[in-house]
Amino acid sequence: MSERVDELFSGGLPPPEPENGPRLHRIEQTLWAAIALNALGIPCWTSVPGAVLTLWVWLATDPDAVRPMERELTTEETAHLARLRSRATAALIFCIAALIVQIFLLSTSFYERLWGSVSVAIQHLWQAVL
Numbered sequence: 001m002s003e004r005v006d007e008l009f010s011g012g013l014p015p016p017e018p019e020n021g022p023r024l025h026r027i028e029q030t031l032w033a034a035i036a037l038n039a040l041g042i043p044c045w046t047s048v049p050g051a052v053l054t055l056w057v058w059l060a061t062d063p064d065a066v067r068p069m070e071r072e073l074t075t076e077e078t079a080h081l082a083r084l085r086s087r088a089t090a091a092l093i094f095c096i097a098a099l100i101v102q103i104f105l106l107s108t109s110f111y112e113r114l115w116g117s118v119s120v121a122i123q124h125l126w127q128a129v130l
Contacts, residue, residue, distance in 0.1 A: 024080050031057045031088055038095045042102055043114060051095045058088040 034053035041047025061084045073081065105111060 021077070024077060024084065027057055027060050027084055031084065031091060035091050035094070038091065038098050041098050042105070043111075047095065047099050047102055051099065054088060054091045054095050057084070058092055061085040061088055 030053055034050050034057060037046040037050030037053065039050075041050050061081055063081070063085070
């Protein structure tokens with residue numbers, strides 16, 4: 001403690017260590033939002049924003065890109081980053097599969113039937129309320 005006080009008054013106090021926990025937590029939250037957008041993308045057309053977010057998370061967890069930006073990652077943070085990277089890779093694979101399914105469904109009458117049924121159901125619910 002006294003060494004830090006001496007450094008403070010001498011003007012040579014090193015900058016505080018950055019905390020990577022909030023950054024990793026934000027990346028994880030973004031990944032969950034991207035997965036939700038990808039899952040909803042098949043019926044609701046949100047695959048493209050989900051794909052963009054998933055790709056951003058995948059690039060943000062790239063080990064080669066993270067090292068120059070962050071000073072030091074603890075072993076726990078490194079393991080968390082590796083888990084996020086593997087989840088992001090799986091989410092990218094899911095995203096590609098969802099886009100392929102969506103392309104296939106566009107060539108059929110699936111969307112006309114789906115949204116036609118939804119509009120009829122909403123109309124019946126609305127008439128039941130009134």
